[in-house]
Amino acid sequence: MEVEKKELRMKSVKRQTMAKQVVDQIIELLTSGQLNPGDKLPTESELTELLYVSRPVLREALSSLETMGVIQRKTREGTYFANKIGSKPFSIMLALSAGDIPSVMEARMALELGLVTMAAEKITDDQLELLEALLTSMSDHKEDYLDIDREFHRTIAFSANNPILEGSIDPLLNMFDETLNQISLTDRDHSVTLQEHRTIFEALKKRDPIAAASSMYLHLNHVRAKVLKKLNES
The missing domain is CATH 1.10.10.10 (Winged helix-like DNA-binding domain superfamily/Winged helix DNA-binding domain)
Known part of the structure; x- marks a missing residue:
């Protein structure tokens, strides 16, 4: 049988x-x-x-x-x-979390929301000029703007002028970039990203920490939603 x-x-x-x-x-x-x-x-x-x-x-x-x-x-x-x-x-903990994409996303959100709030209080006119120049460059590069995007976030992080937190942003952004490379996120919307960055910039220019945190949250949460959607599809 x-x-x-x-x-x-x-x-x-x-x-x-x-x-x-x-x-x-x-x-x-x-x-x-x-x-x-x-x-x-x-x-x-x-x-x-x-x-x-x-x-x-x-x-x-x-x-x-x-x-x-x-x-x-x-x-x-x-x-x-x-x-x-x-x-x-922090680098060791990040290394131990390699591959845990949701945790990497949440760590970036937690760190950058705090940094942008402090940046709204401390950012200099020179740093605002640099952010504005980066936005112009991002507007001109519709296909290849990831390095500009990264520098925009780094500039905000360093505008918070906190040496303890500054040492965390680069390894976290590096890990985030590695994450995106692994999952081949291709559905990037240049116009939406550019507008979200401009909203963050305007809040910083007004020295408004609440608006800065809110606009940064909306931007990073949008990115997180796309990444998690891509993960669920794979």
């Missing part, structure tokens, strides 16, 4: 999940004390054998760690943990 075969349902293993596990394992070398800031990591060949992963997966994980400032890759010398990583717990 032939036994009816059951249909099994399983989720496919995503490559970024494997890279995230590699990130966790490499960070574990640091947090467990097996290696220290400034120490050299094993070679790529040794790491692929130790972790049982392919070289492309390993390189994806190393690129994420390098982007966040956790490691440094030196030509012909190898890969090292950054010397000052002990003073960058």
Whole structure:
């Protein structure tokens, strides 16, 4: 008698999940004390054998760690943990959250909402001029404006003039860019993005922290909705 075969349902293993596990394992070398800031990591060949992963997966994980400032890759010398990583717990926490896209989005929103509020109180006329110039440049570059977009947000962050928070914005924006690259977000609306940035700028120009926070929230929440929609479709 032939036994009816059951249909099994399983989720496919995503490559970024494997890279995230590699990130966790490499960070574990640091947090467990097996290696220290400034120490050299094993070679790529040794790491692929130790972790049982392919070289492309390993390189994806190393690129994420390098982007966040956790490691440094030196030509012909190898890969090292950054010397000052002990003073960058935010980078480590961010590295451990690699691949957790909703958490990355929420962390960016939390940080930037606070920064734009402080920026509204502290921003200088020179920084406002720079933001206005960036808006003009963004208007002129309808296809390739992501670097301009990033610089707009960085300028606001540094306008808050808080050295404690300044060290967090770059690794977070780097991780956000890496996230968008992984999910291939293509439905970018230049006109909407430009208008949202102009609204943020006008609030900063008026030195209105409440309006600045509100306009930044609307912008980042719009981005978050698009990213989460893309994730649900994949």
